[in-house]
Amino acid sequence: MSRTAVFFHAHPDDEALLTAGTMAMLAAEGHRVVLVVATAGERGLADLPHGDELGQARMKELHRSAETLGCARVVLLGYGDSGLAIDGGVAEDRPDNAFIDADTEEAAQRLAAILKEETADLLTIYDPAGGYGHPDHVQVYRVGSRAAEIAGTPIVLEATVNRDPLLKGVRLAARFYPKIDVRSFESAYSPNHVITHRVNVRKYARAKRASMAAHASQTTGGDGDRTLGAMLKIPFWAYRLIFGTEWYVRRDLPPGTRVRHPFH
Numbered sequence: 001m002s003r004t005a006v007f008f009h010a011h012p013d014d015e016a017l018l019t020a021g022t023m024a025m026l027a028a029e030g031h032r033v034v035l036v037v038a039t040a041g042e043r044g045l046a047d048l049p050h051g052d053e054l055g056q057a058r059m060k061e062l063h064r065s066a067e068t069l070g071c072a073r074v075v076l077l078g079y080g081d082s083g084l085a086i087d088g089g090v091a092e093d094r095p096d097n098a099f100i101d102a103d104t105e106e107a108a109q110r111l112a113a114i115l116k117e118e119t120a121d122l123l124t125i126y127d128p129a130g131g132y133g134h135p136d137h138v139q140v141y142r143v144g145s146r147a148a149e150i151a152g153t154p155i156v157l158e159a160t161v162n163r164d165p166l167l168k169g170v171r172l173a174a175r176f177y178p179k180i181d182v183r184s185f186e187s188a189y190s191p192n193h194v195i196t197h198r199v200n201v202r203k204y205a206r207a208k209r210a211s212m213a214a215h216a217s218q219t220t221g222g223d224g225d226r227t228l229g230a231m232l233k234i235p236f237w238a239y240r241l242i243f244g245t246e247w248y249v250r251r252d253l254p255p256g257t258r259v260r261h262p263f264h
């Protein structure tokens with residue numbers, strides 16, 4: 001039976017990093033995959049200056065990524081990218097319509113309208129801490145969980161990263177790159193014991209890599225030390241292993257539950 005999954009993300013490229021393999025898998029299984037982004041990411045790090053031009057370029061990249069993954073529909077809610085202050089907090093010079101300043105109820109109603117129109121069986125959001133703490137990602141949790149409540153969407157999954165292997169990797173990497181701030185990862189994403197879904201997406205590693213590559217403005221821009229660009233330099237055999245699992249937390253399942261497919 002074909003079902004519908006809505007993947008809710010803050011910015012173009014978040015889908016590539018967190019849920020691309022799952023999206024490609026569900027589409028290949030014949031399900032309807034819908035991608036919703038809150039903002040166009042017009043304040044991301046890039047060679048282009050912040051603003052409409054960067055937002056338009058990033059939306060083009062998002063559509064290319066969505067095509068690669070087999071998405072049936074892409075929706076932009078059209079909030080302003082709140083940006084990220086140097087200290088990791090909320091940027092003071094953010095736009096008037098910044099997603100972080102949006103009324104949660106109003107934004108949730110807009111997402112709920114899409115969930116109802118699609119009769120969505122599943123919605124993905126982020127964990128309550130917003131992964132690594134970007135204010136727009138925290139807002140995705142708030143707006144997304146409320147929207148699912150309004151629309152009565154039966155399955156809500158928090159897309160996350162398993163912190164335990166991530167920390168191991170970061171500690172190892174920090175030996176070679178002392179600039180890496182290991183402590184900032186100690187409270188990022190979700191610890192192993194709260195994760196309910198471990199989705200094996202190795203079969204879809206090529207699609208996931210193509211989705212990351214579609215976000216060209218985010219691979220080379222800014223300070224030249226970009227995470228996405230570094231990920232794309234990893235040889236494919238290793239890429240497949242490192243990015244071959246995607247993790248989710250489903251809060252209404254008892255902790256310790258271990259599930260392999262998003263619809264289970």
Ligand SMILES: [Zn+2]
Nearest residue numbers: 010011014134
């Ligand atoms: Zn983001």
